[in-house]
Amino acid sequence: MTDPTSAQVKTEPITIPVSSGGALTGTLRTPVGGTPRRAVVVHPATAVPERLYSGFAEYLAADSAVLTYTYRGVGHRKVARGARGIRMRDWMDTDVPAAANWMQERFDAMPQLAVGHSIGGHALSLGSGSAELAGFATVASHAGVTATIPDRGERARVGLILRVVGPASAHTLGYLPGRRLGLGEDMPGAAVLEWGRWSRLPRYFFDDPTMHAEARAHDVTGTVLAIGFSDDPWATPGQIDAITQQLRRAEVERRTYSPAEAGVDKIGHMGFFRRGAGAALWPQLRDWLVERSA
Numbered sequence: 309m310t311d312p313t314s315a316q317v318k319t320e321p322i323t324i325p326v327s328s329g330g331a332l333t334g335t336l337r338t339p340v341g342g343t344p345r346r347a348v349v350v351h352p353a354t355a356v357p358e359r360l361y362s363g364f365a366e367y368l369a370a371d372s373a374v375l376t377y378t379y380r381g382v383g384h385r386k387v388a389r390g391a392r393g394i395r396m397r398d399w400m401d402t403d404v405p406a407a408a409n410w411m412q413e414r415f416d417a418m419p420q421l422a423v424g425h426s427i428g429g430h431a432l433s434l435g436s437g438s439a440e441l442a443g444f445a446t447v448a449s450h451a452g453v454t455a456t457i458p459d460r461g462e463r464a465r466v467g468l469i470l471r472v473v474g475p476a477s478a479h480t481l482g483y484l485p486g487r488r489l490g491l492g493e494d495m496p497g498a499a500v501l502e503w504g505r506w507s508r509l510p511r512y513f514f515d516d517p518t519m520h521a522e523a524r525a526h527d528v529t530g531t532v533l534a535i536g537f538s539d540d541p542w543a544t545p546g547q548i549d550a551i552t553q554q555l556r557r558a559e560v561e562r563r564t565y566s567p568a569e570a571g572v573d574k575i576g577h578m579g580f581f582r583r584g585a586g587a588a589l590w591p592q593l594r595d596w597l598v599e600r601s602a
Contacts, residue, residue, distance in 0.1 A: 316340040317369040324410045326380065328402055330391065334358055334377025336414075337369035344373035346601040347415040351404050351428025351437070353448075354396070354503065355382055355484075355492030356578070361425075363583040367590050368597070373418070375411050379403050381483075381496040388483035388494035395498045396506070397519065400431035408437030419601035423593070424449060425581065426543070429534075430513070433551050434524040443600035445533040445593060448577050450543035451512035451550035452503070462541050470504035511550065525554035532558045533596050537575040538566040565589055 317337050324332040335358060338344055348368055350361045358376040365374040379399040381391025404424075412420055422444040424432040429449025432438045454470060457463040469489055477484050478497030486492045509515035514522055532555055536548045545564060552560050567575050570588040579585030 317366050322375065322377070322410075324377070324406050326402055326406050328398070330380045332377045332380065332403055332407060334375055334407070335362075335365070337365050337374045337376075339369055339371055342371065344369075344415065344418060345371050346419045346421055346442075346597065347373045347375075347411050348597060349375045349407050349411050349420075349422045349437070350377075351407065351422060351424040351431060352377070352379060353426035353428060353492075353578070354399075354499075355486045355495045356425070357383060357493055360578065360581050363587065364423075364581045364590060367587070368594060372597075373411070373415050375407060377403075377407055381499065382493050385481075385483055385485065385494045388496050389481065392478075392482035392497045394496040395502045396427060397502065397513075399427060399499070400434060400436050404428065404431040404437040408440075412440055421445075421597050421600055423447060423597075426450070426577070430551065433528060433532075433555060434519075434521055435528050438528060438530070441530060443531040443533070443597070445535060445596065446551070447535045447580055448537065448540055448543040448548075449534065449551055450536075450547035451514070452507050452542065453510065453512050453547065453550075454507045456544060456547055457542060458544060459541055466507075466542075470500070470507050474500040474504050514550075514554065522554060525551075526556050528555050529557045530559070531600060532560045533593070534560060534562050535580070535593070536562070536564045537577075537580065538564060539575055540577050542577050563592075 318340050320336040322334045322336050358378045361376045365376045368374045381394045419442040425447045429446025432444045454467045482497045484495050484500040486494050506513045513519045534552045572585045575585050
């Protein structure tokens with residue numbers, strides 16, 4: 309098989325209308341001079357723009373159609389402020405299915421797969437955008453309960469942002485200045501308020517009765533690969549398991565990688581999708597996706 313890293317990839321800017329208003333902006337990557345063998349959607353993490361996933365998407369696009377995108381309201385402060393009413397559940401229950409449906413319509417004859425990073429994996433684990441999939445992988449997707457963050461300093465920092473700075477910014481500015489705070493991009497005020505509320509619950513959104521999260525997770529079937537990292541400051545094995553243990557009807561495989569296995573000093577919560585830290589591990593996820601689509 310051709311080395312995916314040496315293949316040429318065609319890129320196409322994509323706009324996907326969302327039923328409740330607005331649109332997703334993203335990029336479709338396909339192999340040059342060949343027909344994709346499968347369709348893969350990469351659902352992003354909270355406040356993370358699609359550019360983080362470009363190297364990973366180019367790698368997969370040697371023989372796959374790969375869609376990356378950014379959630380509504382994530383980006384520059386004007387974008388975030390203009391979408392101040394969008395919640396985290398809107399990303400999971402509206403944006404993720406919109407991207408999945410677009411991909412299924414565009415490549416209806418191909419096996420459909422997905423990779424969800426953090427909240428992207430939450431959405432898939434709650435059945436959003438996962439009904440027609442041959443399988444999906446979650447990466448650093450955990451129950452984001454602040455009290456479970458092992459490092460005391462990081463726990464205090466995240467708690468301060470989600471309980472003090474975030475609500476204050478949401479109410480006064482309409483958005484969270486994530487760039488200034490080291491939490492990715494700016495994001496809508498309603499999203500950070502919901503994030504903060506869930507982060508204080510013992511079981512995260514499973515303790516929010518309006519989410520019906522347990523019932524939704526119990527309905528998910530098929531095969532799931534849940535990936536974590538030994539140096540992730542947030543997604544500890546226990547908090548990843550807090551999500552996967554609810555997938556009672558799915559066939560779940562868990563993998564935890566250390567930086568040493570990737571030949572790097574650090575992976576953390578974001579590093580898997582970076583060309584340097586994560587590239588050594590990409591072949592293993594790609595092989596899993598290929599097996600699901602065989």
